[in-house]
Amino acid sequence: MTIRLDILGSVCHSGHGRYNSETHTRLEEPQSEERGLGEAQMGRSFENRKHSMAKTAGQKTKIYSKYGKQLYVVAKNGVPDPEGNPALRLLIDKAKKDQVPAHVIEKAIEKAKGAGGEDYSSARYEGFGPGSCTLIVDCLTDNNNRTITDVRNCFTKTNSKLGNPGTVAHMYDHLAVFSFKGENEDEVLEAMLTAEVDIDDVNSNEGQITIFTPVNEFYKAKQAFGEAFPDVTLEVDEITFVPQAYTEISADDVPVFEKLINMLNDCEDVQEIYHNAKLPQ
Numbered sequence: 001m002t003i004r005l006d007i008l009g010s011v012c013h014s015g016h017g018r019y020n021s022e023t024h025t026r027l028e029e030p031q032s033e034e035r036g037l038g039e040a041q042m043g044r045s046f047e048n049r050k051h052s053m054a055k056t057a058g059q060k061t062k063i064y065s066k067y068g069k070q071l072y073v074v075a076k077n078g079v080p081d082p083e084g085n086p087a088l089r090l091l092i093d094k095a096k097k098d099q100v101p102a103h104v105i106e107k108a109i110e111k112a113k114g115a116g117g118e119d120y121s122s123a124r125y126e127g128f129g130p131g132s133c134t135l136i137v138d139c140l141t142d143n144n145n146r147t148i149t150d151v152r153n154c155f156t157k158t159n160s161k162l163g164n165p166g167t168v169a170h171m172y173d174h175l176a177v178f179s180f181k182g183e184n185e186d187e188v189l190e191a192m193l194t195a196e197v198d199i200d201d202v203n204s205n206e207g208q209i210t211i212f213t214p215v216n217e218f219y220k221a222k223q224a225f226g227e228a229f230p231d232v233t234l235e236v237d238e239i240t241f242v243p244q245a246y247t248e249i250s251a252d253d254v255p256v257f258e259k260l261i262n263m264l265n266d267c268e269d270v271q272e273i274y275h276n277a278k279l280p281q
Contacts, residue, residue: 062265062266063098063100064100064101064104065268066271067091067094067095067098067100067104067105067108068104068107068108069108069120069140069271070091070140070271071088071091071092071095071105071108071109071112072108072109072111072112072117072118072120073112073120073140074087074088074091075088075108075109075112075113076112076117080109080110080112080113086219088109090218090219092105094238118142119142120140120141120142121140121141121142121144122138122139122140123138123139123140123141123144123147123148123269124136124137124138124139124165124169125137125139125148125151125162126162126163126164126165126166126167126168126169127155127160127161127162127163127167127168128160128161128163128167128168129155129158129160129257129260129275129277130158130159130160130249130253130254130256130257130260130277131247131248131249131250131253131257131277132247133247133249133257133275133276133277134168134171134172134243134247134275134276135160135168135260135273135274135275136168136169136172136241136272136273136274136275137151137264137270137272137273137274138270138271138272138273138274139151139267139269139270139271140269140271141269143269146268146269147267147269150267150268150269150270151264151267151270153263154260154263154264154267155260157259157263158256158257158259158260158263159256160260169241171243171244171245171276172241172242172243172244172274172276173200173212173241173242173244174215174239174240174241174242175200175212175213175214175215175239175240175241175242176212176213176214176215176217176218176221176237176238176239176240177210177211177212177236177237177238177239177240177242178210178211178213178221178222178225178234178236178237179208179209179210179211179234179235179236179237180208180209180229180232180233180234180235180236181207181208181209181232181233181235182204182207182208182209182232183204183207183209184209185202185203185204185209188202188209188211188228188229189202191224191225191228191229192211192213192221192224192225192228194228195220195221195224195227195228197213197217197220197221197224198213198214198217199211199212199213200212200213200214208235210236211225212242215239218239222234222237240272240274241274243274243275243276245276246276246277246278247276247277247278248278248280249277249278249279249280250280251280254279254280257277257279261273261275
């Protein structure tokens, strides 16, 4: 389970609007302390989220079940052929990175080709966790009553607060994110702008470059990156919710925060967990 791109002759307006696509130059702008913290911790936030997932997902069957459900829904709602369904192709690549066996992937796609089958719907829950951090929990469910009960129970038992739709989503940007090892962010920016990819932001931190683009530029950006840097492996390539600012939680809050994440990961219908917690070093 996992707990998180119109550019010619114009300034990119999405997100932080920091690049001029005509001159291919960076637009320097004042950085608030809060924004600076967010950028500095972006790579780390992905590490924390991935680490929590790997540590708390437990049984491999849990991960297989999650991908089986996602693959089924994406194939059922589109074309059950990765060549004609980019979203399915992306999900298959992601599943393979998480070492999901080929037979699990094939079974889900074959199931989607048949008539009838389960009827899953998306459900999103938002709230506040320990230390006033925020969370977004995405689910796929065939029983909404069961799902909301399970998710509410996780929040209640960790003294957290489940909010109404929109409670915290406005504190996140829905973006495509690509992260890889590298140092020359200007070279990466030049390549993306040359390919006419709309860039929201690019930053470099401790040998890791991260590119942020609008969601609808995901496939274009990924293709452009592959053509410009064929020998570089993308460690992260996903569409996710990126916090606009991070919340430091105290050492005392960490055990409860981890309990909340563990409980959510154990919920049958939970697919993705996004949060803005910055854990103590």
